[in-house]
Amino acid sequence: GAVVSQHPSRVICKSGTSVKIECRSLDFQATTMFWYRQFPKKSLMLMATSNEGSKATYEQGVEKDKFLINHASLTLSTLTVTSAHPEDSSFYICSARDSGYSNQPQHFGDGTRLSIL
Amino acid sequence: AQTVTQSQPEMSVQEAETVTLSCTYDTSESNYYLFWYKQPPSRQMILVIRQEAYKQQNATENRFSVNFQKAAKSFSLKISDSQLGDTAMYFCAFMVGGNSGYALNFGKGTSLLVTP
Numbered sequence: 001g002a003v004v005s006q007h008p009s010r011v012i013c014k015s016g017t018s019v020k021i022e023c024r025s026l027d028f029q030a031t032t033m034f035w036y037r038q039f040p041k042k043s044l045m046l047m048a049t050s051n052e053g054s055k056a057t058y059e060q061g062v063e064k065d066k067f068l069i070n071h072a073s074l075t076l077s078t079l080t081v082t083s084a085h086p087e088d089s090s091f092y093i094c095s096a097r098d099s100g101y102s103n104q105p106q107h108f109g110d111g112t113r114l115s116i117l
Numbered sequence: 118a119q120t121v122t123q124s125q126p127e128m129s130v131q132e133a134e135t136v137t138l139s140c141t142y143d144t145s146e147s148n149y150y151l152f153w154y155k156q157p158p159s160r161q162m163i164l165v166i167r168q169e170a171y172k173q174q175n176a177t178e179n180r181f182s183v184n185f186q187k188a189a190k191s192f193s194l195k196i197s198d199s200q201l202g203d204t205a206m207y208f209c210a211f212m213v214g215g216n217s218g219y220a221l222n223f224g225k226g227t228s229l230l231v232t233p
Contacts, residue, residue, distance in 0.1 A: 034220055043208060043223045044162075057218070091160060097219055105152055105212070106221060108162035 002028050004096050006109025014117055015086060021079045021112045023094030030096035033077040034106060035069065038091040047092075050077040074099070084116045119144045121211050123224035130199045131232050137184075138194045138227045140209030146170075150212040151185065151192045152221070157205040165207070168192065196229075204231045 003026040011019055023033055031052045036044040048069050049057040056069035066088075068080040077096075081088050091113050095106035120143045130136035142151070153165040168176045168185050176183050180200075184193045196203055209224040 032219065038160075041206075041228075043225045044221075046220050046222070049218050049220055093160075093162065095162070095221070105150070105164055105167055106219070111160050 002026075002096075002098055002107040004094065004107045004109040006094050006112055008112060009110060010113045010115075012115045012117065013084065016083055019081045019084055019114060021081075021092055021094070021114075023077045023079070023096065023109050025075045025096045025098075025107070028096075028098040028107075029074040030077075031074060031099045033071060033094055033096045035067075035077075035079050036093045036095070038093060038111075040091075044093060047079075081114065084114070086116045089114055089116045119146070119149075119211050119213065119222050121209050121222055121224035123209055123227050125227045126225070127228045127230070129230045129232060130196075132199055132201060134199055135195060135197045136199055136229065138196075138207055138209075138229065140192045140194070140224055142190050142192065142209075142211050144190070144211065144213070146213050148213075150214075151183075152210040152212065153181070153183070153192075153194045154208045154210060154223075155203075155205045156208065156226075157202075162208075166194065199231045201231050201233065203229060205229060 005024045007022045033050040035047045047062045050069045050071040052071045058064045071077040093111040095108045122141045149170045151168045155163045166178045180197045182195045206226045208226045210221045
């Protein structure tokens with residue numbers, strides 16, 4: 001089946017640093033990828049929709065300068081949390097749609113647990 | 118805008134019994150997709166079952182089945198013969214394609230505990 005690889009799975013860093021999270025579709029092409037944020041015992045909240053070769057579409061309330069998204073190829077999207085602070089600590093999950101199948105569900109990565117000290 | 122409501126924050130069921138998780142949604146769209154996802158403690162998102170709105174027949178996947186009531190905008194999940202491995206968070210999700218971009222809109226989730 002379709003596999004989405006998300007890396008790193010866990011990152012701990014100091015306040016003020018920038019952190020990059022990668023999301024790769026391993027065996028399919030994904031013109032669209034999605035980035036979600038999940039707080040403990042809460043649901044997944046869509047942060048942004050990443051479109052290959054164009055600017056990402058951010059959800060209301062998500063700072064585009066804080067959460068930089070790049071989708072330069074059909075198999076890779078990256079989320080960079082810039083100048084991270086403790087309030088950015090969370091679980092981030094990406095997902096990807098197979099471009100060839102319009103009605104197929106998204107395939108999820110295993111998530112990244114980000115902890116800012 | 119679409120909303121997804123899961124009114125049961127927590128549920129418990131004994132092993133081998135049957136449990137039903139409820140989900141309602143609100144939309145003005147006529148063509149959409151509904152999903153149930155399972156998130157165990159590992160936090161992986163696992164697709165349990167999906168339903169296309171244009172299909173009248175309820176989807177079934179082994180021990181998992183749905184009761185899709187389009188007019189009532191209801192999409193409940195029934196788990197039969199519950200197993201300890203079914204313990205997880207369950208999220209109902211809604212998806213519209215086309216210009217809406219196929220993003221998933223999740224409910225708040227139901228934490229299911231299966232007890233021996």
